[in-house]
Amino acid sequence: MKIAVSGKGGVGKTTFVATLAKVFTEYGKRVIAIDADPVSNLAATLGVKDVSKIVPISQMKDLIRERTGATSEEYGKFFKLNPTVSDLPDKLSLELDGIRLMVMGAVKRGGGGCACPENVFLRTLLSHLILQRDEVIIVDMEAGIEHLGRATVKAVNALIVIVEPGSKSIQTASQVKKLADDIGLKSIYAVGNKITSDEHKKLIEKGLNTIPVLGFISYNDGVLEADIEGRAAFSENRQLLLEVREIKNRLEECVKSQ
Numbered sequence: 001m002k003i004a005v006s007g008k009g010g011v012g013k014t015t016f017v018a019t020l021a022k023v024f025t026e027y028g029k030r031v032i033a034i035d036a037d038p039v040s041n042l043a044a045t046l047g048v049k050d051v052s053k054i055v056p057i058s059q060m061k062d063l064i065r066e067r068t069g070a071t072s073e074e075y076g077k078f079f080k081l082n083p084t085v086s087d088l089p090d091k092l093s094l095e096l097d098g099i100r101l102m103v104m105g106a107v108k109r110g111g112g113g114c115a116c117p118e119n120v121f122l123r124t125l126l127s128h129l130i131l132q133r134d135e136v137i138i139v140d141m142e143a144g145i146e147h148l149g150r151a152t153v154k155a156v157n158a159l160i161v162i163v164e165p166g167s168k169s170i171q172t173a174s175q176v177k178k179l180a181d182d183i184g185l186k187s188i189y190a191v192g193n194k195i196t197s198d199e200h201k202k203l204i205e206k207g208l209n210t211i212p213v214l215g216f217i218s219y220n221d222g223v224l225e226a227d228i229e230g231r232a233a234f235s236e237n238r239q240l241l242l243e244v245r246e247i248k249n250r251l252e253e254c255v256k257s258q
């Protein structure tokens, strides 16, 4: 199963990715959770204590130079468009209770643009993970989904957009759907988060119109408490785990009938 998660900032993408990763491990699956949001906090959300020690892959200049032949600081220099990356998921991931975590990090835009060595490197790595690995892959993305190239899209079983009650995140979901249509990604679903009433559910379902909703996650004070105490978002949180289990089951049904 290959899953990408997108949506407006702050809606709960990272909380969902961490909890879904945990739920898959409960069912005996091996999971690679990938933080591909430049505003990266998946490590902390999974309960990693010493987050400052994690070096995002985009900052591993020596490695990027070794594999591609250049970094974006060496502007204009020739670099490889198909660097070798197959050894890296095992070397560059952090193992936590059956979940392997990879932190991609941010790439500077502008100047070198899309085709800078760092971007090519991260894209190649992401494609490799989605196309070649047999673990469950869950990618925590920003609202833009441009990191998913056309070749990769075919192997993505589901793009899940997280929304919260209110029109802004629903608008973002529509934008993400357009981007998905553009790259030929058809299996797009939504999850409603921070729900406090049935009305919120209806509002979301109506607002999303053509995007099927896999399920809902209640507003949950435990998520904030876990954050304050530096625990994983899902730790000591039966309600959250229960709701995400249901979403996972629904997702599997949807993917099977695709």
Ligand SMILES: Nc1ncnc2c1ncn2[C@@H]1O[C@H](COP(=O)(O)OP(=O)(O)O)[C@@H](O)[C@H]1O
Binding pocket: 007, 008, 009, 010, 011, 012, 013, 014, 015, 016, 041, 193, 194, 195, 217, 218, 219, 220, 221, 223, 224, 227
């Ligand atoms: N179901 C929920 N109930 C209450 N707070 C939540 C819930 N989901 C997420 N949050 C809080 O919302 C904020 C943003 O969540 P996060 O998962 O980091 O969003 P994103 O990755 O989309 O930016 C965090 O402070 C998190 O603790």
Ligand SMILES: [Mg+2]
Binding pocket: 013, 014, 015, 037, 039, 040, 041, 042, 140
């Ligand atoms: Mg996030």
